[in-house]
Amino acid sequence: MSWVAGVEGSGYGVHHLPYGVFRVGSGEPRIGVRVGDLVLDMAGAEEAGLVLAGGALRQPTLNAFLALGRPQWTASRQRITELLTDEAHRAAVEPLLVPLAEVRMELPFEVADYVDFYSSEHHASNVGSIFRPGQPPLLPNWKHLPIGYHGRAGTVVVSGTPVVRPHGQRPGPQGPVYGPSVRLDIEAEVGFVVGVSSPLGRRVAAADFADHVFGVVLVNDWSARDIQAWEYQPLGPFLGKSFATSVAAWITPLDALRHAFVPAPEQDPPVVDYLREEPHLGLDLRLTVYWNGEAVSEPPFAGMYWTPAQQLAHLTVNGASLRTGDLYASGTVSGPHRDQVGSFLELTWGGTEPVVVGGAKRTFLADGDTVTVTATAPGPDGSTIELGEVTGTVTPAN
Amino acid sequence: MSWVAGVEGSGYGVHHLPYGVFRVGSGEPRIGVRVGDLVLDMAGAEEAGLVLAGGALRQPTLNAFLALGRPQWTASRQRITELLTDEAHRAAVEPLLVPLAEVRMELPFEVADYVDFYSSEHHASNVGSIFRPGQPPLLPNWKHLPIGYHGRAGTVVVSGTPVVRPHGQRPGPQGPVYGPSVRLDIEAEVGFVVGVSSPLGRRVAAADFADHVFGVVLVNDWSARDIQAWEYQPLGPFLGKSFATSVAAWITPLDALRHAFVPAPEQDPPVVDYLREEPHLGLDLRLTVYWNGEAVSEPPFAGMYWTPAQQLAHLTVNGASLRTGDLYASGTVSGPHRDQVGSFLELTWGGTEPVVVGGAKRTFLADGDTVTVTATAPGPDGSTIELGEVTGTVTPAN
Known part of the structure; x- marks a missing residue:
């Protein structure tokens, strides 16, 4: 169960956690994970030391993160799940949640072939x-x-x-x-x-x-x-x-x-x-x-x-x-x-x-x-x- | 006529000047222009202020230079011709000429589609x-x-x-x-x-x-x-x-x-x-x-x-x-x-x-x-x- 309100049963609960790239206003593109109708700012989460991915989450596209491979993908996923389910993280994480209505989505990755x-x-x-x-x-x-x-x-x-x-x-x-x-x-x-x-x-x-x-x-x-x-x-x-x-x-x-x-x-x-x-x-x-x-x-x-x-x-x-x-x-x-x-x-x-x-x-x-x-x-x-x-x-x- | 020996009539004279990307030994890839059986180190030329391309010639591929467009392509070409034909530039340019036999060539540009x-x-x-x-x-x-x-x-x-x-x-x-x-x-x-x-x-x-x-x-x-x-x-x-x-x-x-x-x-x-x-x-x-x-x-x-x-x-x-x-x-x-x-x-x-x-x-x-x-x-x-x-x-x- 997530401490984020309205997430369970939404199709975007903590068992989903899809990745995308968003902008707020004229800001730079940032990597985010969707939960309910919110976007967890992953760049912010990595900057704050809440998730560790060697800087791959602070990029304008997902490519660097995609290149890391399954062990890192799974580790990041487990960590995000922790952040969103353990009340102890609420104070740190809540400021990183951006309403979907306030973001513009970008192409999530640079397409190779x-x-x-x-x-x-x-x-x-x-x-x-x-x-x-x-x-x-x-x-x-x-x-x-x-x-x-x-x-x-x-x-x-x-x-x-x-x-x-x-x-x-x-x-x-x-x-x-x-x-x-x-x-x-x-x-x-x-x-x-x-x-x-x-x-x-x-x-x-x-x-x-x-x-x-x-x-x-x-x-x-x-x-x-x-x-x-x-x-x-x-x-x-x-x-x-x-x-x-x-x-x-x-x-x-x-x-x-x-x-x-x-x-x-x-x-x-x-x-x-x-x-x-x-x-x-x-x-x-x-x-x-x-x-x-x-x-x-x-x-x-x-x-x-x-x-x-x-x-x-x-x-x-x-x-x-x-x-x-x-x-x-x-x-x-x-x-x-x-x-x-x-x-x-x-x-x-x-x-x-x-x-x-x-x-x-x-x-x-x-x-x-x-x-x-x-x-x-x-x-x-x-x-x-x-x-x-x-x-x-x-x-x-x- | 170029002051570079053996260039005229070689198929790679000063009227040609093709671009590529080369490495010497375990060095980083550098942009070069071929003249005769030599490579003019364009990264070195831009570092030395002999050619100006806003840093585009100091990249590991030609993409940034390619993006600059025809006026810049033509200006760089004219400048390289000057450098290779005017004896006045010989002292500055000669150290930037690398024998082809000493380089390994790389893919010259990152292919998009x-x-x-x-x-x-x-x-x-x-x-x-x-x-x-x-x-x-x-x-x-x-x-x-x-x-x-x-x-x-x-x-x-x-x-x-x-x-x-x-x-x-x-x-x-x-x-x-x-x-x-x-x-x-x-x-x-x-x-x-x-x-x-x-x-x-x-x-x-x-x-x-x-x-x-x-x-x-x-x-x-x-x-x-x-x-x-x-x-x-x-x-x-x-x-x-x-x-x-x-x-x-x-x-x-x-x-x-x-x-x-x-x-x-x-x-x-x-x-x-x-x-x-x-x-x-x-x-x-x-x-x-x-x-x-x-x-x-x-x-x-x-x-x-x-x-x-x-x-x-x-x-x-x-x-x-x-x-x-x-x-x-x-x-x-x-x-x-x-x-x-x-x-x-x-x-x-x-x-x-x-x-x-x-x-x-x-x-x-x-x-x-x-x-x-x-x-x-x-x-x-x-x-x-x-x-x-x-x-x-x-x-x-x-």
């Missing part, structure tokens, strides 16, 4: 059916490896950043047409933040997942379907994605998700050795996608075919190094039902089956639309953890 | 013919936009770094096979280094190319063709490329290439507005690919269908921001003839037509093979500029 996977069987099948009707929805490689590609790290933005409708080329009856995208979409995903690097030439085993990955952020990988459809052959998505990828302001530590690991779906055919994971575990995160405040879908992350540990093993099997701040996302999270999909492409079946939002028939995103993705996870003792939301509003093309 | 284009019509046609025989070699989008994708910035390495043969999945008769790549290849490319950033949501015009791009590096985008062939549908190359991309240690400033700009091939069909460039200019860089010291190909960069200015305009047309340290590469440089191709995939026509190297029939790379790519460009008054080479030796799979 950004990789996007494609690991929901339902999503990949839906997209295959929509784009390649009459053909097998999954390509032959899909069940043998977690398909992925690199995205643009420099356009990863923090939740709340406006998303400017991108210009680009799209297919037209007389050749390509240039202009603002007319099929702007979302992709509700779960991202994994790498803390501990690995050297070039070394493979990281799936079993070493928790040594390298610090935690989880919700991701919206905004996608211009018309630009993507015209450009993506043969080298994959490029400008259809690179204009913006939003991430939550709060990174939920893996330590907070101990109760959320669940058996992942069985894999058939069996995977090759480096992708074998024992036990084979997914995460029971339950996402909700809100379109202008209206819940339109509830994608279940537990059903993902490829797990985050398998994705990490695959990402490095060729000897690719990891850097602190690497971000890899799951790919769009879609369940088997229409009200469980993570993109509007699927929700409206390629725009052919509009849905009613705010009383109007809708397919893709209009200027002014706001999309918010939230998620919950089981915590200890029947409690629920609420992941930091990722939200964004579409603004007109420049 | 790495984008790889696919802009040689001959290369794209060759690859299409090899991978999709009987179909039109170019896909319908190819002449409408410069096809590109994001690569892994974290595995861009400096010339000379050993390249560990990657593991991965490749297609086999009974499904995928896992092991070291058996079709390891090169891609001889030309890379462009972005100095000046641009904000999210703003397009950079082709005409503003020289305001943003500092200079040019040779690139070898090592490629595991077997891994690539199995993984690349539908989201493009991933592990087949991300194990290593080598760049030259020396960045040749655009200012040194003023005499190398030549009319680019005519584009038909006409391109849409944002890709229009007036004048439409390529760069007359003449590459040579050496396989274990033997020249096997001479790819002509002047024939690239899409120019670097068009690539930059395309990269940002969706509002993607640029960061200092962004690197974009041209794609494999191939000319119309077999002895002008930039990959061994093409040189040996998918491995079906071996070439003789060192007296043996060869297709793809064997362990111990060294590949070096060099290039020359026309300088002023009939002189020749030699770009910094990019080299690497394949080491056995771990």
Whole structure:
């Protein structure tokens, strides 16, 4: 039990403790940990000697702290829990709690490389059916490896950043047409933040997942379907994605998700050795996608075919190094039902089956639309953890 | 004329002046400018007050200097030229010249995002013919936009770094096979280094190319063709490329290439507005690919269908921001003839037509093979500029 009022049952209790970077007014960015509707100023806590992290908590981003590794992550977590639960620390800690309403959140870490996977069987099948009707929805490689590609790290933005409708080329009856995208979409995903690097030439085993990955952020990988459809052959998505990828302001530590690991779906055919994971575990995160405040879908992350540990093993099997701040996302999270999909492409079946939002028939995103993705996870003792939301509003093309 | 002996006619005369980062022994990395077979210690020059760049030349990478922009780039260049040509400076400058043989070169800049284009019509046609025989070699989008994708910035390495043969999945008769790549290849490319950033949501015009791009590096985008062939549908190359991309240690400033700009091939069909460039200019860089010291190909960069200015305009047309340290590469440089191709995939026509190297029939790379790519460009008054080479030796799979 925390001595901080209103924290228990809030989704941001002492079993959660996600990390972010905040500013107050025109102040410098500072590392904070969210508890209820308050931010514990970790820079202040380290300055006061309440937490020791060799100065890593007094940085403008989380990268230095992420680089420290699991023993330090766990030690800091235990210490913060002490500070927030033991009345003896109240007098010292209370002045370091800042109301969430008074802060502006920044991108929590400097993104090194950004990789996007494609690991929901339902999503990949839906997209295959929509784009390649009459053909097998999954390509032959899909069940043998977690398909992925690199995205643009420099356009990863923090939740709340406006998303400017991108210009680009799209297919037209007389050749390509240039202009603002007319099929702007979302992709509700779960991202994994790498803390501990690995050297070039070394493979990281799936079993070493928790040594390298610090935690989880919700991701919206905004996608211009018309630009993507015209450009993506043969080298994959490029400008259809690179204009913006939003991430939550709060990174939920893996330590907070101990109760959320669940058996992942069985894999058939069996995977090759480096992708074998024992036990084979997914995460029971339950996402909700809100379109202008209206819940339109509830994608279940537990059903993902490829797990985050398998994705990490695959990402490095060729000897690719990891850097602190690497971000890899799951790919769009879609369940088997229409009200469980993570993109509007699927929700409206390629725009052919509009849905009613705010009383109007809708397919893709209009200027002014706001999309918010939230998620919950089981915590200890029947409690629920609420992941930091990722939200964004579409603004007109420049 | 420089007072430095042996510099004129060396390919690294005072009209060239490429930037790099070097170390002597166990010393810290320092910025240097190459002149002949010497390195001018720019950190030392700035410390001595011989060049002024606000401390940007006293950094361990070139990023701070790259961020300063063209007026500062040009001013520094003029000042270095003065220092190396005016005898009056000899006494002050001579102690700052370090023999190349005494230095170890580092990655010259921290790579922000790495984008790889696919802009040689001959290369794209060759690859299409090899991978999709009987179909039109170019896909319908190819002449409408410069096809590109994001690569892994974290595995861009400096010339000379050993390249560990990657593991991965490749297609086999009974499904995928896992092991070291058996079709390891090169891609001889030309890379462009972005100095000046641009904000999210703003397009950079082709005409503003020289305001943003500092200079040019040779690139070898090592490629595991077997891994690539199995993984690349539908989201493009991933592990087949991300194990290593080598760049030259020396960045040749655009200012040194003023005499190398030549009319680019005519584009038909006409391109849409944002890709229009007036004048439409390529760069007359003449590459040579050496396989274990033997020249096997001479790819002509002047024939690239899409120019670097068009690539930059395309990269940002969706509002993607640029960061200092962004690197974009041209794609494999191939000319119309077999002895002008930039990959061994093409040189040996998918491995079906071996070439003789060192007296043996060869297709793809064997362990111990060294590949070096060099290039020359026309300088002023009939002189020749030699770009910094990019080299690497394949080491056995771990």
